[in-house]
Amino acid sequence: MTETLPVQEAPKRGVPLWAQIVVWTGLVVLLAVVALGLRRAQQGTVQPGEVIPDFSLTLFDGYEFEGKEKVNFSELRGKVVVINFWASWCKPCEQEAADLEAAWRYYQPTGEVVFIGIDYVDTEPEARGYLTKFDITYPNGPDLATRISQFFRIKGVPETYFIDRNGVLQYIQVGPFSNETQIRQQVDKLLNQ
Amino acid sequence: MKRLTFLFFFVLVLALAVGMPASAQSPNPTPSDDEVNAIARDMYCPVCENTPLDVCPTQACIQWRELIRLKLSEGWTEAQIKQYFVDQYGARVLSAPPAQGFSVLIYIVPPIVLALGVFIVLRAFRSMHKPLESSARETPPATTPDNDYLRRVEEELQKRD
């Protein structure tokens, strides 16, 4: 391509080395991006056995956790954590809302289990209406900038994640629970570990 | 282009609003659907990707539109409302990424590539002008006899047409 090439090479000009390097690196980078994207798409949600790193959730007004308006996940070590993703526009979420609240009230006195509600892509007025309607008392907050849901790679709402005392994810419920017993079974399993 | 002009319009409206603070401050009691849609059409709700908010029929999107209406009635500007949604749900709600941080790349890469393309084409022009003469010198009939024959046939055909 370059005009400064020696004359004797003129009739048999191959692709210059720099162009070859550009082409090959371009291809490799493109394929790498696609491969990583593909892996992400195929991963599904966070899998049981994975340690959940720290995240923090700012709670709705009127909710608090140990006197603070924010929950830091790292401070929950030593407790069994139930994280429920929900939204006010989600019909199936309403099915399980009362059961989740009942389970929470059952465990709350022991102080060994924490329930956290994360409100996914929701509008605040309707979310508050939902929380009031089902009289939900466990800490609840909006998923600001969808950071937490993106981290868990949730596939939809409702989804509930059960995390043991060591911060390791143990069980995922995709879709709603049909009764309180189901929730308590999972929590008891983790409590008895 | 449509949105660009829309933006232009919006800036104009904003300028007017700044010029007449009294009228801009008085909140509209119930913003109309059109006012809501004017903002919603530039937004995307994560629940239904690739469908603009103003036409998406899901419950989540209906709620979002009502929220826009609420904010409008409280006297918020379009920019404030969009910023609120970005804070709440992330930059993905905007129909194009804001030109800041990493997203700047989306706006600067295409012009760079275009400039590169222009450069390559110009270069190709020049190289087609010059170095070929040297190659033609070395292998005088750059075309095979076969091709030469074809060219003559072609010329014949051209004359006939």
Add this chain to the structure above:
Amino acid sequence: MLADFGYGILVITFLVSIYAIFASVFGQVKKSQKWIESSRLAMQLTFPLTTLASLVMIYLLVSNDYNVSFVYQVSSRAMPTYLKVTALWGGQAGSLLFWSWLLSLFMTAVTLRKWDRDREFLPWVVLVASITLAFFIGLNVFYENPFTRFWQTFSGVTPATFRPAGAIPFTPADGSGLNPLLRHPGMIIHPPMLYLGFVGFVIPYAFAIAALVTGRTDDRWTHITRRWTLWAWLFLSLGLVLGGRWAYDVLGWGGYWGWDPVEIAAFMPWLTGTAFLHSVMIQEKRGMLKHWNMILVILTYSLVIFGTFLTRSGVLSSVHSFAQSAIGPAFFIFIGLTFFASAALLIWRWPELKAEAQMTSVLSREALFLLNNLLFIAILVVCFWGVIFPLISELVTGAKVTVGPPFYERATGPLFAALVLLMGVAPLSAWGHSTLKTLGKAIVRPLVAAVIVMAAILVYFVLNPHLINGYFPYAVIGLFVTIMTAFVTLYEFWRAAEARSRAQKENIFVSLWRLAGRNRRRYGGYTIHLGVILMAVGIIGIEMFQTETQGTIAKNQSIQLAGYTMTFKELQEFDLLDARGAPMQNVTRATVDVHQNGQYLTTLYPRRDYYYDSEQPMTIPGVRSTMQDDFYILLVDWQPMSNIGATFKVYHNPMVNWLWFGSAIFILGTFIAAWPEKDPEKAPARARKSSLAYQPGD
């Protein structure tokens, strides 16, 4: 049982295409015509095989065999028979089978041609084709078997290809039905057209690779594939247009193109394909740009595969698509191999692809074609970057972003305008060299006509100042460019026809007809250009002058927009029954009267259908459509029991019909250009000449 038979056929097809791969390589290595001939026959055998497999699938669909999970997913008893047949491409597995069927159709057709003068190409063409086919059939065999059946086991019902131990077949009573959005006629024809376009581009690619491998890098491969490329391009264009029409009719957002990644994935190969159709003419006329044409063909094929991958593997889809497909990794490996092999071959043969002529003038036809290619590639870069950027952004920053219409419209708008302008100038320039003087001379008459028409349009806007909006400056530029190009193109037709009619003493229309018949590619091309111009007018109309409003009104109240008044008359709700008398869909239909200036125009019925089987709604607009404008009403919401009434969204889309009309002209032009000449390569003695006969006198 039949399902097992179908799967067996797929496995056999897979083995046959694998055999074709080996036979062609072996034949090449051993220089054995027998093996090569055998590989060709194997290639031809795949067509009856995939046909049989497709027929089995269609039979299963039509006979409501819900034991087969694919049938269960895309069909239901309530669906009419024609929909059951077309449900074949209504889901992942079936559409892959359909794709393979079309691919084997094309490949068989190409192996049936006379190969006497291109013996050396044959094994390589068969090789590329059978690798592609083996890959797609392999997807069906290993990942997405359309013949998977339901089995009742101890733990529940699972779909599986083979009977799990101790399981008995399970047959649901009814299927879940086709997605209602896919029941629209546009969507029924749209995928086959798109697929035909996609698989059609495999042929030029196969020949290009054959040319690279054999080192026969003269123009032979472009001559052979020219018409194939045109047909592929025709189908791809048709698929894109039908997709747009479908979006306009059923997606209910008043538009035809949303810059959705899936749409763009289909648009990208069209861009490179179009660039190729132009630049290949430079190669034929002037023997230049051989490298570039190779790159374009390879790029087109790669984009076909890449686009299919992006839309099917779930890479681009969202949190909410549950359909995770296992085909991703296999597809990825195939793409990687394709890219690397093509690039390596091209770099290897680069020195042999020498230009035979020189660029002599910046205003020559070939220089302008080069500019045309640059613009197409620039649009491609914008599209590609917009599609891939969210992926990169998520990987780098962890946050998702949306790249929507504003980005694409801003970035491609000027490029499209420049393309239209170029379309006006390029036909006036000559091969070899043009000067500003010759070009100016040719352009002066169309330019004057365009200025006059533009002045008239401006007067119209001055008289109707309410039409002037923020886009007005862009619209003026766009319209002027479009009109000038229209006049240049018409002038080209007229000039040639007039010259001929004077020389031959014919009627001018007869001359035009004969001229077009004698030089199909040229006048087909100009016809396509005319179609593009009409489409551009429609696009300017809807993009820059669309107005919309939304309101909730009670019965007998009205909404006004753009001089129209729509009055809400009535709201009905009823069930539509299928052939057996069972309810199929619930329809909520508003009756709306449309008036203009107090004059009754028509009654429209915007509606919302709810399909019981698939539990999905579909919004069907009420549209009054004329060449001037479309009045487009959507029923957004309603309160049946109260007198609040219903919510309507109303669009006024000026000139949008020109888009569809222009598309029809466009397709017609492509037909003219692609229609076979009377005797292409009939006798060997004339073969050489006829291979050139497509391009006299351009």
